[in-house]
Amino acid sequence: MNYFLKANKNLLTYSLIILIVIPIxxxxxxxxxxxNILLLLFLIPLLLIILVFIVFNSYKSKINTCNSCGAISLGLSQTCMNCGANLENISNNNQFNKKPSESTIEVxxxxxK
Structure with missing residues (x-):
């Protein structure tokens, strides 16, 4: 009988430990x-938006507009596909390459009286 109580106490003790510790x-x-899953669900769209923004800016920097006819070119060709004007001068006159004093209007x- 004494062994049965010790076995039940051990079983009860281990059962309580398992029922308390494991759920925690x-x-x-x-x-x-x-x-972590929710964090990924928020970060993946954010990273995709940043990637789209970077790609958009890289394409935007390559776009040239012809001064003669207004046609838009991706900057891969040296002449306008619409009117044949030289596009090299346009890329040299890009706003990013200008000095601020060249763009400023002095008044x-x-x-x-």
Whole structure:
């Protein structure tokens, strides 16, 4: 009889440990797993938006507009496909390459009487 009580106490003790400890760590694992999945669901679209923004800016920097006819070219050709004008001058006159003093309009003040 004494052995039966010791076996039941050990079984009861281990059962309580299993029922208390495992759900705590199991819930912690489950919550962190869901948190990581939700984090990925928010980060993947953000990374895709950043990638699209970078690709859009790289294409935008290659676009040239013809001064003669207004046709848009991707900058791969040296002449306009519509009118045949030289597009090399356009790429040299790009706004990013200009000095600020070349783009600024100087205005002189005059006194009105």
């Amino acid at each position: 760590f199991g819930m912690n694992f489950f919550i962190s797993f869901l948190g 002189e003040a005059e006194e009105v």
